[in-house]
Amino acid sequence: MIFGAIRKFSTIDFPGKLACVLGTKGCNMHCHWCHNYDLVSFEFSANCRIITEPEVLEFLKARAGFIEGVVISGGEPTLHGDLPEFCSEIQSLGFAVKLDTNGTNPEMIQRLMHEHLIDYVAMDIKTDFHNYPTITKNKFDPEKIKQSIELLLNGPLPYEFRTTCVKPFIDKANIEKIGALIRGADHYYLQKFDHTHVQNRDYAGNPDAGFDDAEMAELCCRVEPYVAECRIR
Numbered sequence: 001m002i003f004g005a006i007r008k009f010s011t012i013d014f015p016g017k018l019a020c021v022l023g024t025k026g027c028n029m030h031c032h033w034c035h036n037y038d039l040v041s042f043e044f045s046a047n048c049r050i051i052t053e054p055e056v057l058e059f060l061k062a063r064a065g066f067i068e069g070v071v072i073s074g075g076e077p078t079l080h081g082d083l084p085e086f087c088s089e090i091q092s093l094g095f096a097v098k099l100d101t102n103g104t105n106p107e108m109i110q111r112l113m114h115e116h117l118i119d120y121v122a123m124d125i126k127t128d129f130h131n132y133p134t135i136t137k138n139k140f141d142p143e144k145i146k147q148s149i150e151l152l153l154n155g156p157l158p159y160e161f162r163t164t165c166v167k168p169f170i171d172k173a174n175i176e177k178i179g180a181l182i183r184g185a186d187h188y189y190l191q192k193f194d195h196t197h198v199q200n201r202d203y204a205g206n207p208d209a210g211f212d213d214a215e216m217a218e219l220c221c222r223v224e225p226y227v228a229e230c231r232i233r
């Protein structure tokens with residue numbers, strides 16, 4: 001595993017647990033509005049030093065008893081083939097594990113679930129299914145997104161779906177298509193877009209790319225019939 005960021009303490013990233021957040025290096029999506037752009041590349045950059053797995057494990061050993069959970073975020077953690085071994089290692093230190101994922105690797109999610117190596121999953125839903133190819137120039141198979149959704153909807157783990165609401169990838173019409181895609185989900189969170197932490201010039205500093213409070217409330221109303229709970233973050 002290769003990491004590019006550690007947030008030492010969080011009360012909001014792992015439901016019900018005090019946690020730290022690990023940012024793995026590398027992502028296969030390169031979303032146009034990515035707010036974690038320092039983590040997207042697998043390479044070292046001036047803004048993002050590489051943090052090795054032994055460094056992370058030392059950090060976690062020192063936190064045992066102070067925090068309850070570890071959020072493995074990114075980047076896209078499931079791209080790392082040794083993620084199962086890493087999850088097992090941090091579980092053996094006594095921590096619960098939450099996985100943040102973009103859903104492009106259902107095979108890894110299935111393995112982690114099957115081997116009881118994760119305790120909670122948060123999966124991003126970027127846009128409606130047919131719009132997925134527009135969010136990035138990178139090639140990926142949108143069918144994988146559907147497979148990951150099905151795994152979570154039908155699996156034993158607590159989970160949430162979440163969407164960062166960015167125009168034009170989200171609108172009043174396609175939010176209902178997303179609702180249909182995740183129909184029956186326990187928890188769905190709509191996240192306000194923060195244009196201040198984005199590198200792409202089309203989105204950085206562009207408040208028009210986000211939704212105001214009234215618009216977010218309308219999106220929430222439109223998707224509520226499809227899920228058990230929808231909230232705005």
Ligand code: SF4
Pocket residue numbers: 027028029030031033034035036037040074075076102
């Ligand atoms: S999936 Fe997340 S980390 Fe990867 S490019 Fe998109 S927003 Fe950035």
